[in-house]
Amino acid sequence: MHQNRVAPARSPSKPPRKHSFSSPLIALLLSPLAALAQTAPAAAPEPAATAALTAPGLVAASAIQGADTAWLMVSTALVLLMTLPGIALFYGGMVRRINVINTLASVVGIAAVVSVLWFALAYSLAFTPGGALGGFIGGASRMGFSGMEYLAASGQVAVSHIAQHVPESVFAMFQLTFAIITCALVVGALVERMHFGALLLFAGLWLLLVYAPIAHWVWEPGGWLAQLGALDFAGGAVVHINAGAAALVCAYALGPRAGYGREPFVPFNLGLTMAGTGLLWVGWFGFNAGSALAADGRAGLALLVTHVAAASGAIAWMGAEWFSRKRASLLGLCSGVVAGLVAITPAAGFVTPRSALVIGLVAGVACYWGATALKRKLRADDSLDVFGVHGVGGLVGAVLTGVLADPAISGVESSVVAQLIACVAVLAYSLVMTAVVLWLTSRFATLRVREGEERAGLDVSLHNESVG
Numbered sequence: 081m082h083q084n085r086v087a088p089a090r091s092p093s094k095p096p097r098k099h100s101f102s103s104p105l106i107a108l109l110l111s112p113l114a115a116l117a118q119t120a121p122a123a124a125p126e127p128a129a130t131a132a133l134t135a136p137g138l139v140a141a142s143a144i145q146g147a148d149t150a151w152l153m154v155s156t157a158l159v160l161l162m163t164l165p166g167i168a169l170f171y172g173g174m175v176r177r178i179n180v181i182n183t184l185a186s187v188v189g190i191a192a193v194v195s196v197l198w199f200a201l202a203y204s205l206a207f208t209p210g211g212a213l214g215g216f217i218g219g220a221s222r223m224g225f226s227g228m229e230y231l232a233a234s235g236q237v238a239v240s241h242i243a244q245h246v247p248e249s250v251f252a253m254f255q256l257t258f259a260i261i262t263c264a265l266v267v268g269a270l271v272e273r274m275h276f277g278a279l280l281l282f283a284g285l286w287l288l289l290v291y292a293p294i295a296h297w298v299w300e301p302g303g304w305l306a307q308l309g310a311l312d313f314a315g316g317a318v319v320h321i322n323a324g325a326a327a328l329v330c331a332y333a334l335g336p337r338a339g340y341g342r343e344p345f346v347p348f349n350l351g352l353t354m355a356g357t358g359l360l361w362v363g364w365f366g367f368n369a370g371s372a373l374a375a376d377g378r379a380g381l382a383l384l385v386t387h388v389a390a391a392s393g394a395i396a397w398m399g400a401e402w403f404s405r406k407r408a409s410l411l412g413l414c415s416g417v418v419a420g421l422v423a424i425t426p427a428a429g430f431v432t433p434r435s436a437l438v439i440g441l442v443a444g445v446a447c448y449w450g451a452t453a454l455k456r457k458l459r460a461d462d463s464l465d466v467f468g469v470h471g472v473g474g475l476v477g478a479v480l481t482g483v484l485a486d487p488a489i490s491g492v493e494s495s496v497v498a499q500l501i502a503c504v505a506v507l508a509y510s511l512v513m514t515a516v517v518l519w520l521t522s523r524f525a526t527l528r529v530r531e532g533e534e535r536a537g538l539d540v541s542l543h544n545e546s547v548g
Contacts, residue, residue: 132241132244133239133241133244134209134241135208135209135221135241136207136208136221136222136227136228136238136239136240136241136248137227137238137239137241138229138231138236138237138238138239139236139237139239139244140235140236140237141232141235141236141237142235143239143244143245144237144239144245144246144247145245145246145374147375148245148246148373148374148375148376149245149246149247149250150375151370151374151375151379152243152246152250152251152254152370152373153250153253154366154370155254155365155366155367155369155370155371156250156253156254156257156366156370157366158362158363158364158365158366158367158370159254159257159258159261159363159366159367159370160257160260161359161362161363161366162257162261162359162360162363162364162366162367163187163191163257163260163261163264164187164188164191165356165359166356166359166360166363167187167261167264167265167267167356167360168183168184168187168188168264168356169352169353169355169356169359170352170353170356170357170359170360170414170418171183171187171267171268171271171356171464172184172348172349172352172353172356173347173348173349173350173351173352173353173354173355173356174347174348174350174353174411174464175271175272175347175348175463175464176272176345176346176347176348176537177346177348177537177547178536178537178538178539178540178546179271179272179537179538179539180348180539180547181538181539181543181545181546181547182271182272182276182537182538182539182542182543183267183271183272185276185543186264186267186271186276186279187264187267189276189279189280189283190260190263190264190267190279190280190283191260191264193280193283193284193287194256194259194260194263194283194284194287195256195260197284197287197288198252198256198259198287199224199225200223200224201220201223201288201292202259202287202288202291202292203222203225203252203255203256204218204219204220204221204222204223205217205218205219205288205292205293205296206218206255206259206291206292206293206295206296206299206300207222207240207242207251207252207255207295207296207299207300208220208221208222208300209300209302210296210302214300214302214303215297215302215303215304215307216293216296216297216303216304217292217293217296218292218296218300222252225249225252228248228249228252230247230249239251240252241301242299242300242301242373243373245373245374246373251373254370255295258295258315258318258319258367259287259291259292259295261319262291262315262318262319262322262323263283263286263287263291263323265319265320265323265327265466265470266283266286266323266326266327266330266466267279268327268462268463268464268465268466269326269327269328269330269331269462269463269464269466269467270327270330270331270334270463271463271464272337272463272534272538273334273335273337273338273528273529273534273538274330274334274527274528274529275525275526275527275528275529275542276538276542276543277525278521278522278525278526278527281521281524281525282517282518282521285517285520285521286326286514286517289513289516289517290322290326290509290510290513290514290517291318291322293509294317294318294322294506294509294510295318297505297506298310298312298317298318298502298506299312299318305317305498305501305502305505308498308501308502309492309493309495309498310495310498310499310501310502311426311427311430311481311482311485311492311494311498311499312426312478312481312502313368313371313382313425313426313427313428313429313430313481314367314368314370314371314382314425314426314428314429315367315371315425315426316422316423316425316426316427316474316477316478316481317426317474317478317502317503317506318506319425319470319474320422320425320470320471320473320474320477321470321471321474321475321478321503321506321507321510322474322506322510323466323470323471324466324467324469324470324471324472324474325467325471325506325507325510325511325514326510326511326514327462327466327467327470327471328458328460328462328466328467328471328511329510329511329514329515329518330514330518331460331461331462331463331467332460333515333518333527334461334527334528335461335528336461337461337463337534338531338534338535340461347411348547350410350411350414353410353411353414354410354414356414357414357417357418360417360418360421361390361417361421364386364390364421364425365383365386365387367386367425368382368383368385368386368424368425368428368429369382369383369386369428371428371429372429378429378489378490381428381429381433381489382428382429384433384436385424385427385428385431385432385433385435385436386421386424386428386436388424388433388436388437388440389420389421389423389424389436389437389439389440389443390417390420390421390424390440391417391420391440392420392436392437392439392440392441392444393416393417393418393419393420393421393423393440393441393443393444393447394413394414394416394417394420394444395416395440395441395444396416396419396420396440396441396442396443396444396445396448397412397413397415397416397419397444397445397447397448398412398413398416398444399444399445400444400445400448400449401448404452412448415447415448415451415465415469416444416447416448418469418470418473419440419443419444419446419447419448419469419473420439420440420443420444422443422447422469422470422473422474422477423439423440423442423443423447423473423474423476423477423480424436424439424440424443424477425474425477426474426477426478426481427439427477427480427481427484427485429489429490430481430484430485430486430489430490430492430494431481431484431485431486431489432484432486432489435480435484435486438480438484439476439477439480439484442476442480443473443476443477446472446473446476447468447469447472447473447476449472450465450467450468450469450471450472450473451465451468451469452468454468454472455467455468471507475503475507478499478502478503479496479499479500479503481494481499482494482495482496482497482498482499482500483496529541529542
């Protein structure tokens with residue numbers, strides 16, 4: 081990035097000094113220098129720009145843009161903050177007191193497992209070209225972060241072909257935080273009844289078999305949905321539709337919690353849920369504005385529309401709740417904020433603030449319906465409404481991206497048909513493959529705890545700990 085340089089201050093001009101030599105004498109003395117200047121060779125032409133990479137590789141360290149790198153590092157921290165402690169507190173406040181520790185431990189455990197598997201294999205599967213299968217899955221060139229080098233001696237650094245102006249180490253870390261939060265979101269559907277070990281095994285297999293392929297389809301330039309022209313700025317399909325579909329399958333596979341529909345399930349502390357919502361709201365600026373991969377005007381626009389959609393989503397959910405139940409709740413306001421944030425995610429780098437307002441309002445009402453009427457029709461104990469908020473909100477946002485995307489912002493044309501194909505493909509793949517992953521997990525671990533353990537609470541029965 082070019083920096084503006086301030087010209088040095090100049091001293092006030094002084095009258096020219098008078099020389100004691102005559103002008104003809106000066107011209108005679110300077111004539112050899114003038115002749116030399118006329119015969120001097122022209123400046124060498126600048127070297128041609130390095131060809132654009134089509135796969136991760138090494139570039140000169142001077143090609144790295146400092147401001148963009150710094151912003152992406154900050155965004156990485158913000159997105160990780162969304163999970164640790166954002167999602168942990170958001171979910172932990174909504175479960176019953178006897179399952180708070182297990183919920184928090186599930187989020188932390190998933191973050192650790194996903195991080196190690198991302199390093200070992202998942203990053204390479206998601207973000208490298210895949211040869212003959214490049215439209216569907218990446219290759220193995222970055223297994224164990226192989227080739228992700230910083231070579232100070234030769235002045236070179238590895239970059240991704242997707243973001244050639246920032247170190248690949250930063251790009252890979254940024255994308256890791258998306259993988260972590262996507263896997264952690266699924267926890268909301270299966271809290272209070274799944275074995276901790278089975279959950280971690282499921283999360284690892286799901287990352288490799290579901291998340292990595294879908295991320296490759298949408299975000300790697302050779303992915304088949306990317307080639308089709310599907311737009312997903314920060315994860316409407318990859319994160320939210322994907323996690324929502326997986327959550328629904330898990331809810332069906334595990335069955336309802338003991339006493340579901342017959343006993344009151346009192347949330348432990350909605351104050352924690354509100355604190356988690358605040359962390360999600362702030363962290364989402366890194367989630368969406370960071371996905372510009374640059375500290376530029378598009379990142380600024382993404383930040384602005386993210387905030388507008390979150391606020392309008394909260395207002396719309398509150399209005400829908402007030403209309404149907406004659407009251408507004410803190411939990412409803414928090415859910416509405418998340419609904420607006422979810423729906424703006426695929427559109428953040430493509431729409432105007434006015435469109436963001438529309439997206440938030442539509443998402444607030446749609447997700448309220450998803451968490452109430454639709455949930456009753458589906459008859460699934462999706463405990464914390466992952467499908468109702470993230471699945472429905474992701475679908476709303478993806479479709480409205482096709483309708484409202486402004487080509488003047490991004491330079492690309494949107495297609496409602498391409499958006500619908502992406503929604504159906506991601507939804508179908510996640511539904512089927514999540515069922516496969518659950519089946520594979522059940523071959524090695526028991527999915528659900530015994531009823532006595534469930535009644536006693538997973539905090540004590542699985543972790544021998546309690547919140548107080």
